[in-house]
Amino acid sequence: MKDMLGRGEAVSPEEALKRIVSALPDVLPKTENVLIEDALDRIVAHEIASPEDMPPFTRSTVDGYAVDARDTFGASETAPAYIAFKGEILMAQAAPFPISRGEAARIPTGGMLPEGADAVVMLEHANETGGMLEVVKPVAPGENLIKRGEDARKGEGLISKGHCLRPQDLAALAGTGITEMALFSRPVVSIIITGDEIAPAGETELKPGFVRDMNSYTLSAMAKKAGGIAVKEGIVGDDFPLLKGAFERALSRSDMVLITGGSSVGTRDYTERLISEGGKVLFHGVAMKPGKPMLAGMVEGKPVFGLPGHPAAVAVCFDVFVKPVLRRLAGRAGSLRDRAGTVQARLSKGVGSGAGGRTQYIRVALFEKDGGLWAEPVLGPSGLIRTLVHADGVIIIPAGRPGMNRGEEAAVRIF
Amino acid sequence: MKDMLGRGEAVSPEEALKRIVSALPDVLPKTENVLIEDALDRIVAHEIASPEDMPPFTRSTVDGYAVDARDTFGASETAPAYIAFKGEILMAQAAPFPISRGEAARIPTGGMLPEGADAVVMLEHANETGGMLEVVKPVAPGENLIKRGEDARKGEGLISKGHCLRPQDLAALAGTGITEMALFSRPVVSIIITGDEIAPAGETELKPGFVRDMNSYTLSAMAKKAGGIAVKEGIVGDDFPLLKGAFERALSRSDMVLITGGSSVGTRDYTERLISEGGKVLFHGVAMKPGKPMLAGMVEGKPVFGLPGHPAAVAVCFDVFVKPVLRRLAGRAGSLRDRAGTVQARLSKGVGSGAGGRTQYIRVALFEKDGGLWAEPVLGPSGLIRTLVHADGVIIIPAGRPGMNRGEEAAVRIF
Numbered sequence: 001m002k003d004m005l006g007r008g009e010a011v012s013p014e015e016a017l018k019r020i021v022s023a024l025p026d027v028l029p030k031t032e033n034v035l036i037e038d039a040l041d042r043i044v045a046h047e048i049a050s051p052e053d054m055p056p057f058t059r060s061t062v063d064g065y066a067v068d069a070r071d072t073f074g075a076s077e078t079a080p081a082y083i084a085f086k087g088e089i090l091m092a093q094a095a096p097f098p099i100s101r102g103e104a105a106r107i108p109t110g111g112m113l114p115e116g117a118d119a120v121v122m123l124e125h126a127n128e129t130g131g132m133l134e135v136v137k138p139v140a141p142g143e144n145l146i147k148r149g150e151d152a153r154k155g156e157g158l159i160s161k162g163h164c165l166r167p168q169d170l171a172a173l174a175g176t177g178i179t180e181m182a183l184f185s186r187p188v189v190s191i192i193i194t195g196d197e198i199a200p201a202g203e204t205e206l207k208p209g210f211v212r213d214m215n216s217y218t219l220s221a222m223a224k225k226a227g228g229i230a231v232k233e234g235i236v237g238d239d240f241p242l243l244k245g246a247f248e249r250a251l252s253r254s255d256m257v258l259i260t261g262g263s264s265v266g267t268r269d270y271t272e273r274l275i276s277e278g279g280k281v282l283f284h285g286v287a288m289k290p291g292k293p294m295l296a297g298m299v300e301g302k303p304v305f306g307l308p309g310h311p312a313a314v315a316v317c318f319d320v321f322v323k324p325v326l327r328r329l330a331g332r333a334g335s336l337r338d339r340a341g342t343v344q345a346r347l348s349k350g351v352g353s354g355a356g357g358r359t360q361y362i363r364v365a366l367f368e369k370d371g372g373l374w375a376e377p378v379l380g381p382s383g384l385i386r387t388l389v390h391a392d393g394v395i396i397i398p399a400g401r402p403g404m405n406r407g408e409e410a411a412v413r414i415f
Numbered sequence: 416m417k418d419m420l421g422r423g424e425a426v427s428p429e430e431a432l433k434r435i436v437s438a439l440p441d442v443l444p445k446t447e448n449v450l451i452e453d454a455l456d457r458i459v460a461h462e463i464a465s466p467e468d469m470p471p472f473t474r475s476t477v478d479g480y481a482v483d484a485r486d487t488f489g490a491s492e493t494a495p496a497y498i499a500f501k502g503e504i505l506m507a508q509a510a511p512f513p514i515s516r517g518e519a520a521r522i523p524t525g526g527m528l529p530e531g532a533d534a535v536v537m538l539e540h541a542n543e544t545g546g547m548l549e550v551v552k553p554v555a556p557g558e559n560l561i562k563r564g565e566d567a568r569k570g571e572g573l574i575s576k577g578h579c580l581r582p583q584d585l586a587a588l589a590g591t592g593i594t595e596m597a598l599f600s601r602p603v604v605s606i607i608i609t610g611d612e613i614a615p616a617g618e619t620e621l622k623p624g625f626v627r628d629m630n631s632y633t634l635s636a637m638a639k640k641a642g643g644i645a646v647k648e649g650i651v652g653d654d655f656p657l658l659k660g661a662f663e664r665a666l667s668r669s670d671m672v673l674i675t676g677g678s679s680v681g682t683r684d685y686t687e688r689l690i691s692e693g694g695k696v697l698f699h700g701v702a703m704k705p706g707k708p709m710l711a712g713m714v715e716g717k718p719v720f721g722l723p724g725h726p727a728a729v730a731v732c733f734d735v736f737v738k739p740v741l742r743r744l745a746g747r748a749g750s751l752r753d754r755a756g757t758v759q760a761r762l763s764k765g766v767g768s769g770a771g772g773r774t775q776y777i778r779v780a781l782f783e784k785d786g787g788l789w790a791e792p793v794l795g796p797s798g799l800i801r802t803l804v805h806a807d808g809v810i811i812i813p814a815g816r817p818g819m820n821r822g823e824e825a826a827v828r829i830f
Contacts, residue, residue: 036616040636054800055626061798091653092612094623110612110724112624151799159804166830167636168730168803171629174616175726175800197507197525201451201589208509209527211470214586221455221582238506309525311590315583336758336781336788337807340829343754366751373751383476384566385469385590388583389574392752414755415581 010285010292012399013320013359019282020325025301029184029255029331036179039165043227043331045182048159053149054176058113062144065104065126065133066095066117072138081135085128089114104133113145120144152176162333164227184331189223189322190250191216192233194243194261194270195309200235214385215260215307215314222315226323227330228256240270247274251300255329258322260307260314268293271306275299287399289358290382291317303329312382316361316394319415342393342411345375351395353403363391364412375412391415425700425707427814428735428774434697435740440716444599444670444746451594454580458642458746460597463574468564469591473528477559480519480541480548481510481532487553496550500543504529519548528560535559567591577748579642599746604638604737605665606631607648609658609676609685610724615650629800630675630722630729637730641738642745643671655685662689666715670744673737675722675729683708686721690714702814704773705797706732718744727797731776731809734830757808757826760790766810768818778806779827790827806830 011019031045060066067083075081083104089095095114099105104121105114106128113120118141125137151172152158158176159169165183173181199210206212213235220230233250236243243259250257259274261267272295275281279299284306286294290313295306303325307317343366351362364375375395380387393412397404404410426434446460475481482498490496498519504510510529514520519536520529521543528535533556540552566587567573573591574584580598588596614625621627628650635645648665651658658674665672674689676682687710690696694714701709705728710721718740722732758781766777779790790810795802808827812819819825 036632040639056621057623059626059798061796090624091610092622092624110610110626146796146798151801167633167640168726168800168830170636171633171726172800172804174632175627175629177616177619177621177627179617195506195525201592202594204592206471206592207507208472209507211474211525212590212592214590217451217589218582218586221585224455225582311583311586335807336783337829339758339788340756340808343751368751373754381476381561383474383561385583385587386566389587392750393755414752415583 010287011283013286013288016283016286016294016296017321017324020296020303020321021328023282023298024303024325024328027301029187029329031182032185033180034183036170036173036181039170039181039183040167041227042165042186043184044159044161044163044165045184045331047157047161048173048178048181050152050154050156050158050176051178052176053154054152055146055148055150058148059146060107060109060111060113060120060144061146062120062122063109064107064120064122064144065135066099066107066113066120067104067135067139068099068101068117069119069139069141069143071102071104072119072121072135075135075138077136081138083133083135085131085133118142160333162331164332164335186227186229187255187326187329188231188253189228189326190231190233190254190257191219191223192243192246192250192257192259193235194238194259194267195235196237198235198261214311215309218311218315219258219260219318222318222323223326226326227332228326238267238270240273243270244274251278251302254302256302256322256326257299257304258307259305261309268295268306271295275304275306279304287356287358288316288320289360291320291361292358294321296321310382311385312363312388315388315415320361342413343373344409345373345412346407346409347395347404348374348376348406350406351377351397351403353397353401357399359399360397361394362397363387363394365390366392366412375410425702426698428701428703431698431701431709431711432736432739435711435718435736436743438695438697438713439718439740439743442716444602444744446597447600448595449598451585451588451596454585454596454598455582456642457580457601458599459574459576459578459580460599460746462572462576463588463593463596465567465569465571465573465591466593467591468569469567470561470563470565473563474561475522475524475526475528475535475559476561477535477537478524479522479535479537479559480550481514481522481528481535482519482550482554483514483516483532484534484554484556484558486517486519487534487536487550490550490553492551496553498548498550500546500548533557575748577746579747579750601642601644602670602741602744603646603668604643604741605646605648605669605672606634606638607658607661607665607672607674608650609653609674609682610650611652613650613676629726630724633726633730634673634675634733637733637738638741641741642747643741653682653685655688658685659689666693666717669717671717671737671741672714672719673722674720676724683710683721686710690719690721694719702773703731703735704775706735706776707773709736711736725797726800727778727803730803730830735776757828758788759824760788760827761822761824762810762819763789763791763821765821766792766812766818768812768816772814774814775812776809777812778802779808779810780805781807781827790825
């Protein structure tokens with residue numbers, strides 16, 4: 001009961017997140033060696049330096065003629081430069097001879113520059129005529145080539161610690177011959193679903209009074225997308241000893257525990273008791289809608305979240321709290337790239353300021369009208385999963401801010 | 416040679432994409448049954464309807480008392496309504512008795528409403544006193560409950576065809592008891608790397624004149640992220656019969672073939688010959704930078720791309736052409752959510768308009784200054800992978816548009 005009457009102080013979402021993040025232990029995640037084939041979207045554990053110069057030799061970027069650039073200075077259509085043609089450089093072979101001043105060699109795109117050459121004249125700016133090359137356009141030193149080590153120097157940092165590996169990062173690693181690397185192990189996220197009334201999704205005939213588990217699906221998929229390994233610890237009835245047993249098992253084998261349910265006040269009390277018996281409650285109650293009854297704490301150096309039971313609240317709480325904490329546990333460095341993920345849209349309906357000083361997370365569906373992007377609030381209690389399925393994202397209205405009018409532009413965070 | 420001198424007509428990127436998309440066969444992808452555990456980010460093959468009402472009974476959303484709302488009309492602190500207390504409804508059980516007018520039953524959050532009740536009075540608005548309930552605040556019919564079928568009605572469409580499954584969609588499916596579903600099979604994307612000078616990334620000692628394969632890593636990771644299954648068909652030298660053999664093998668077991676390389680003009684000619692011998696070239700040369708030498712066509716109803724060899728060009732061409740085509744082959748419906756993925760930033764340096772009427776894809780790195788987001792152009796030839804590793808995204812400057820000035824705001828497409 002106490003809860004509903006506003007037990008404790010509901011903290012702001014910002015304060016709640018700050019409390020968990022600053023309570024996280026200053027320990028780096030475990031690392032593991034991973035093959036490049038499995039490294040996409042994983043987090044780099046130590047700065048990776050290039051083991052060699054890339055490219056390993058100076059390469060031509062065009063089909064043309066390797067020359068000493070000085071021999072072409074001043075050349076033009078009307079006054080071509082004449083250079084002795086020394087021979088041809090083949091693909092995938094060391095240049096078989098050096099170039100001296102006054103000499104040129106034919107070279108393919110990607111071919112290895114001979115010693116003595118410092119530029120490449122493009123094929124269409126030269127003509128071979130009787131052992132001589134007629135060059136009609138000058139080149140500057142360094143033109144039309146990539147120098148040895150220009151992409152990466154031996155020993156130079158290639159990918160920084162905490163970086164989340166993208167396709168092009170894997171390409172750079174492959175290019176320097178790195179096919180296995182030390183990555184941070186993915187944090188294990190245990191998920192405990194509570195509630196006497198919750199049946200597994202696979203139950204074909206629901207008994208009267210039962211509903212199916214949905215939250216373990218939302219949470220495990222969100223944990224996976226945020227870089228974690230989800231472990232479902234099962235569904236536990238509203239019984240403290242049973243819950244305590246499940247919690248201790250979860251804690252022993254994971255890096256973070258999520259307990260959801262608390263459709264009944266009793267479960268929330270149990271979760272609070274579990275945390276305070278083994279560690280410390282950091283907050284109980286957040287000034288947000290949905291998600292108010294949330295609580296969190298640290299037990300044995302691991303974050304434990306008591307999430308509300310309503311499907312929409314679970315998703316919002318994960319996005320706002322669990323995801324940033326999980327990324328920290330994963331060793332992921334913050335990136336300005338993380339700011340992508342929103343679109344600007346105009347509200348098709350006004351939304352209120354929200355009573356009680358709570359930050360509102362309003363689900364919206366996007367649609368197009370007159371070439372513009374619009375956001376339609378998806379109304380309905382947070383107990384309905386359909387509000388999340390029909391929504392494309394959320395608009396956040398911070399506590400204390402006025403509501404928004406029809407036609408006003410808002411940032412929609414896509415989910 | 417012809418290529419470099421501008422063989423054929425370079426088409427605009429928009430025209431190029433239109434030609435491939437309209438040449439795609441009007442055949443739906445294959446489907447397969449997939450367990451819900453493996454369904455995240457996969458594409459729904461047929462509209463999924465709810466097999467039952469969800470929730471399966473009318474539930475209370477609060478701890479309180481189930482009543483006939485009419486019995487509470489006009490109730491207040493000073494003039495409470497008095498209702499007979501009939502008993503308690505337990506969690507996870509059918510309500511054991513109906514409610515008549517003038518009767519109330521205690522009910523927990525999530526509990527099943529008894530017949531005859533149409534609203535729930537919150538615990539804090541009522542007191543039990545000697546067999547009677549004193550209600551100090553009225554409730555409207557339907558208040559504090561979720562009706563049977565309110566989340567989904569039996570037979571009602573839950574998830575539409577072509578939808579890419581998000582965490583909350585899986586939750587909705589689980590909630591209605593669906594744990595296996597028909598999804599479109601992921602398209603198989605074959606990747607052929609060409610070039611006499613290309614060595615596998617795992618080669619420990621590079622022979623002179625050789626460089627390591629990078630593009631197969633970029634392409635397979637990008638194909639995976641776009642919903643495909645990547646198959647590396649290996650590295651093939653600049654030899655037409657060998658390439659033809661690899662191409663025919665690839666075509667027989669995949670839905671799309673990517674041939675990269677063409678660092679030499681010869682390979683591009685080979686790719687064009689392969690396509691025109693077996694099918695139809697749709698374009699050869701695109702007015703874009705990087706990516707100009709790109710070509711594509713259809714062979715046996717499957718799209719075939721000849722991608723440039725430069726690492727940055729490969730990534731841009733994939734993003735602009737291959738990804739949208741792959742998503743179509745995957746059966747994915749377009750969504751306004753796809754518009755997320757850009758951030759607004761101000762250019763730290765002006766960029767030119769780009770000669771020759773080509774659409775420019777300028778790589779940029781993001782940084783913060785004075786609380787604002789800035790984009791710094793990452794310069795360097797598209798043959799350097801470092802330009803992609805150091806970049807956070809690209810700015811697109813369409814052909815014919817003027818360049819952009821320092822300080823101007825641009826949309827940065829994150830990659």
